[in-house]
Amino acid sequence: MPFVIKAYKFDEKINLNINKENYEKLIEENSNNEVRKNLLINNHNFISMIEEENMTSASSYYFAIIVKNKEALDKAKEDFERTCDAITPKLDIELVDNKKWLIKVFANLYYSNVNLDQIMYYDFVDLLSPLRISEMPSYLKVDNEEIQMVSIKNYPLFIEHGFLDRIINLPNVKASVTIKDTIEQSKLLNVLNASFKAVLADFNSSKNLSDVTEMQSLMNNYKLLIEQISANDEKVKEVSIILAISGTKKQREEILKEIKTNAELYQIKVDIPNLRQMAAWQGFELTDKGLPDYAMYLPTSTLASAFFFTENYHNDSAGWLIGEDSNYGLPTFFDQFALTKNRTGHNMSVIGTTGSGKSFLLKLLITNEFARGTKLFLFDIENELEKLTNRCGGEYIDLSSKGLINPLQIRYVSTDDDGETSILGKHLGFLENFFITAFEDISEKELVVLLDIVEKFYNSRGITKKTTLEEFESMSAKDYPIFSDLYAFLLEQQRNTKTKELERILVNIEVLLKRMVTGQDGNLYNGITTIDLSNNLVVFNLQELLFNSSRRLINTQMINLLTYLSNEIVDNKKKNDKKNKKQNMLIVVDEFHYFIDEDNPTLLKYFGQM
Ligand SMILES: Nc1ncnc2c1ncn2[C@@H]1O[C@H](COP(=O)(O)OP(=O)(O)OP(=O)(O)O)[C@@H](O)[C@H]1O
Ligand SMILES: [Mg+2]
Structure with a gap:
């Protein structure tokens, strides 16, 4: 047809009113937080400036x-x-199917200056007739x-x-x-043939070399087209x-x-x-x-x-100004937490050559997300975020010396593969990975015995596979045992051992566990959790850990940190849900390649689960 x-x-003209309103709302909500307020006001002013300078027209x-x-x-x-x-790729089209939109199209077509808001009260004809x-x-x-x-x-x-x-x-x-x-194919072929003949005649009479070359290529194109049309390959x-x-x-x-x-x-x-x-x-x-x-x-x-x-053209109205569109120079607002048909997840990776601005972009992201109230956890690997943290009133934690996360503190996070596993059961699963990574040379038998002892140890402290989520939720960091308690429990078990074989295994385990209470491992793991994650900006300084520790220690401490963090994130979400409050949370890791260890992908698995 x-x-x-x-x-x-x-x-x-792209309309940034919603973006501005969004900032106005945030400014009001953060009126008592100087740092946030100033960042937000800056962004708001920036929008006004680009509007004034007419940088906001899009095709x-x-x-x-x-x-x-x-x-x-x-x-x-x-x-x-x-x-x-x-x-x-699928061409996503949208039907112009409401009056406001139709009028927008017509007003644009007819160079009408009628104000869009007034237009709602007019009929079409009224709009178009004054022309x-x-x-x-x-x-x-x-x-x-x-x-x-x-x-x-x-x-x-x-x-x-x-x-x-x-x-x-x-x-x-x-x-x-x-x-x-x-026109029909036969008529069209006639037209094309006539054009071809005209060029041919010119070609035959022309003496100018550059003309001849141009005409030759034109004739070739005509020939090709006539062939394609005759063969029905081309409309x-x-x-x-x-x-x-x-x-x-x-x-x-x-x-x-x-x-x-x-x-x-x-x-x-x-x-x-x-x-x-x-x-x-x-x-x-x-x-x-x-x-x-x-x-x-x-x-x-x-x-x-x-x-x-x-x-x-991309504009997330609740987003922050990430930069400008490289084709048209338009301001581009980005909201990582906005989901659409084509954006189905919040995770993001930033990839670029050396010096292309990855770290810069991440700092921009951090500052803007902080300003809009997102809870942030940052992994500072190159020791460059301390100033930013202090300026924003954040918590800066050195995980190699001062900050301690007790691996024996139960993580009660629910995971996707929930099933029947108890909370203690799941925590023992984490400890299994933790021990395998920490004690690289532990044998299968030793691991089984160790986990059995750990479970008995928890039981002796009143923590069993029957302990409920509510009970765990009411416990605090100081209610959990630490590695020296576990070590003492192990020594007690040794004294009561009946068989030679078990005795030998327990001696091996004792050697391994001793590590957890002395030396560098002891500093990292033997104690009650001291870090406080209640701040909205928590930054872990990992430089010391990454550059002065063994691969083994890096992997174990990171698993320890990630599981603890997962727990806090879920916990925080639950607390917010109770208060009917919504808070976005974000973990930002620059120089991620430090965490890729071909010999031990466990760490990547934990990152993937976050
Ligand atoms: N949007 C920008 N506007 C102005 N300067 C920028 C911008 N992005 C990056 N820069 C500057 O370019 C330099 C390199 O940026 P940056 O350190 O972020 O790159 P990178 O991709 O993280 O590099 P590396 O791979 O070495 O970590 C820095 O001096 C930074 O201040
Ligand atoms: Mg960088």
């Missing part, structure tokens, strides 16, 4: 399907949607604006992808592409491309000059339809007209390469 498709490129693209009646429209719409769906268009030889007056109509006149048969984007994507330029089903459409440039005479001239320069790069000729400005306008408008003298027969492959909607 034949139908006309029009494609439009408009410039729209948007619309398609209009034009047919004779409603029935045909429904059918065409369906075809169009199905086609967009079949393209890989007055008068025709001058080379431009139009549309109400109070001067509009210059320009068209593309000459266009190579085959062309580089996305070229049109580079020609029309300028401020004050609107573009309309009218695509019609073309041809009738296409006219019309641009509407607004602004003062001087502005228009400048824009036109730039358009022409860009067009020349692709051997495209741009032309002002003099004395035919009104005809051009009618071809630009939402009608099935094109601009007949300027229509071109384009193979669909060439037509496809014209299309421009390769970029999608």
